[in-house]
Amino acid sequence: MTVLPREILICTIARLLQDVRHVAVGASSPMPAAGAMLRRALDEGQRKVRLSILGSVEHNFFTNGSAELFDSAGQGRLDAFFLGGGQIDGMANVNLVGVGTYPQMSVRWPGSFGSAYLYFTVPRVILFREEHSPRVFVEKVDFISAPGISTPETYRPGGPVALLTSKALFSFDSQRPGFRLESVHPGHDLQEILDATGFQFDHDDIPPTTPGPDAATLSLLRDRVLNELSETYPAFAAQWRRDLAEAIPDGASA
Amino acid sequence: MSEDLRALVRRIQPGMTLALPVDYAGVSMAITGPLIRHGAGDLHLVCVPTGGLQVDQLIGAGLVRSVETSAVSLGEAGGAPRFNDAIKRGNIRVLDATCPAIHAGLMAAQKGVPFMPTRGLIGSDILSNRADWQVIQNPFATGDSIAVIPAIRPDIAIFHAPMADRDGNVWIGRRRELAAMAYAATQTLVTVERIVDHSLLADETTAAGTLPALYVEAIAKAPRGAWPYGLWGEYATDTDELIRYAAAARTAEGFAAYMEQEVRA
Numbered sequence: 001m002t003v004l005p006r007e008i009l010i011c012t013i014a015r016l017l018q019d020v021r022h023v024a025v026g027a028s029s030p031m032p033a034a035g036a037m038l039r040r041a042l043d044e045g046q047r048k049v050r051l052s053i054l055g056s057v058e059h060n061f062f063t064n065g066s067a068e069l070f071d072s073a074g075q076g077r078l079d080a081f082f083l084g085g086g087q088i089d090g091m092a093n094v095n096l097v098g099v100g101t102y103p104q105m106s107v108r109w110p111g112s113f114g115s116a117y118l119y120f121t122v123p124r125v126i127l128f129r130e131e132h133s134p135r136v137f138v139e140k141v142d143f144i145s146a147p148g149i150s151t152p153e154t155y156r157p158g159g160p161v162a163l164l165t166s167k168a169l170f171s172f173d174s175q176r177p178g179f180r181l182e183s184v185h186p187g188h189d190l191q192e193i194l195d196a197t198g199f200q201f202d203h204d205d206i207p208p209t210t211p212g213p214d215a216a217t218l219s220l221l222r223d224r225v226l227n228e229l230s231e232t233y234p235a236f237a238a239q240w241r242r243d244l245a246e247a248i249p250d251g252a253s254a
Numbered sequence: 255m256s257e258d259l260r261a262l263v264r265r266i267q268p269g270m271t272l273a274l275p276v277d278y279a280g281v282s283m284a285i286t287g288p289l290i291r292h293g294a295g296d297l298h299l300v301c302v303p304t305g306g307l308q309v310d311q312l313i314g315a316g317l318v319r320s321v322e323t324s325a326v327s328l329g330e331a332g333g334a335p336r337f338n339d340a341i342k343r344g345n346i347r348v349l350d351a352t353c354p355a356i357h358a359g360l361m362a363a364q365k366g367v368p369f370m371p372t373r374g375l376i377g378s379d380i381l382s383n384r385a386d387w388q389v390i391q392n393p394f395a396t397g398d399s400i401a402v403i404p405a406i407r408p409d410i411a412i413f414h415a416p417m418a419d420r421d422g423n424v425w426i427g428r429r430r431e432l433a434a435m436a437y438a439a440t441q442t443l444v445t446v447e448r449i450v451d452h453s454l455l456a457d458e459t460t461a462a463g464t465l466p467a468l469y470v471e472a473i474a475k476a477p478r479g480a481w482p483y484g485l486w487g488e489y490a491t492d493t494d495e496l497i498r499y500a501a502a503a504r505t506a507e508g509f510a511a512y513m514e515q516e517v518r519a
Contacts (some may be wrong), residue, residue: 028330055278055329057278057486057487062428063430065434066279066431067353067431068430070353074373102379103341103347104341106342108333108337108341110333111325111350112350112351113353114352114354115352116375116378117353117373117374118374119374121374144378144379145380147377151377154376155373155398155399155400
């Protein structure tokens with residue numbers, strides 16, 4: 001069975017979203033959106049999974065402006081959210097502002113968006129950054145848009161639970177604190193992960209391989225989820241279809 | 255330039271604070287050219303809660319002293335080139351924020367109270383770089399620190415909406431952040447796709463999504479006035495145009511040439 005790397009990522013995201021009621025994804029986040037759509041499809045008939053896509057007209061059930069998503073998170077009605085980061089360090093600090101010395105930075109990124117709030121209020125924040133390199137995963141971020149951990153006196157029902165990259169899946173333990181390598185995606189190995197990661201993390205001597213989807217999940221993904229996704233992310237869905245046609249020339253899905 | 259738009263921008267004085275909405279809420283791109291031609295500079299922009307093309311163009315035109323924002327970007331078209339360049343050169347001051355903190359500041363102004371508390375922020379470099387924000391103890395509990403954001407009171411809020419009526423009521427649908435901006439600001443200037451003859455308050459269906467004329471200083475008609483941004487319920491964003499701008503504005507010369515050609519004054 002041929003499975004594309006991005007399909008492994010999407011299925012992993014769906015796994016991380018088990019039991020959520022309401023998940024929000026950023027405006028240009030096709031893979032987290034696909035993972036959430038797969039979760040919704042897998043749970044159909046058992047539970048209702050609500051998906052909010054920031055900035056989307058179609059996937060927006062709010063009626064109180066852009067503040068309502070944050071208000072709903074403050075009320076405890078948002079279970080999961082995805083956060084990227086130009087830099088992420090071993091304490092799960094996230095930097096969305098830039099490289100160098102603030103404020104006159106040598107590289108400036110757009111800014112922190114809602115991270116400094118949602119990282120505190122959403123119980124299951126999944127750090128998702130495809131590029132797995134030492135320039136992204138640094139020992140210490142240049143600017144803390146949102147801190148990975150807080151002092152016990154800080155109100156913090158939320159925080160990071162996992163970090164997913166193009167190479168591996170990590171979990172985050174806020175008590176220790178630090179990341180642990182949970183699994184390595186097919187085609188990659190531990191040494192490669194060590195070389196590409198600028199911070200220390202726990203790992204087994206022989207870490208497990210990230211599991212791929214079963215045939216039923218894969219067909220749900222390539223049929224229903226891919227169709228749903230193409231309404232909001234047409235370019236991403238079209239590329240996925242082209243890659244599938246190339247990987248599986250006879251058109252069979254397995 | 256339409257006479258109405260010219261009258262709108264005449265209200266803007268050097269040094270004022272302007273509140274501008276997020277990309278998808280209804281940006282009055284139609285007012286950008288007239289605003290630049292009008293030339294009132296030294297502006298402080300408040301992005302509600304993030305900025306994009308309009309903010310980048312006002313910065314590129316040299317009218318901006320400082321920006322309070324949670325982010326400035328061109329979305330799918332990438333980073334905001336004039337914003338990024340101005341930061342690198344130290345030409346503008348950025349007050350980095352996070353989205354709900356800006357909403358909190360506007361909410362305080364809406365209520366007429368001096369500040370509003372918000373969760374999050376503690377331990378971030380956003381907070382440590384904001385001398386104007388504070389952390390207080392929750393007076394109703396022990397051992398609970400919380401950030402407080404002072405009221406944001408813009409001189410002028412500017413946005414674009416589908417319609418207004420002859421009485422100056424503006425239909426904003428469910429984009430309630432536009433109302434929040436208007437409540438907080440001293441004056442609100444609005445461009446609209448069309449002006450309708452019936453009162454928006456006469457029908458409960460439209461009344462629910464209407465910003466009353468009480469908060470609206472002046473209105474000008476500007477069809478497709480959010481372009482190249484889209485307007486909810488009306489037309490989609492012209493992403494190709496945003497990409498074209500992003501490429502052109504990578505240099506100051508490219509920006510100047512684009513503005514000369516594309517932005518109607």
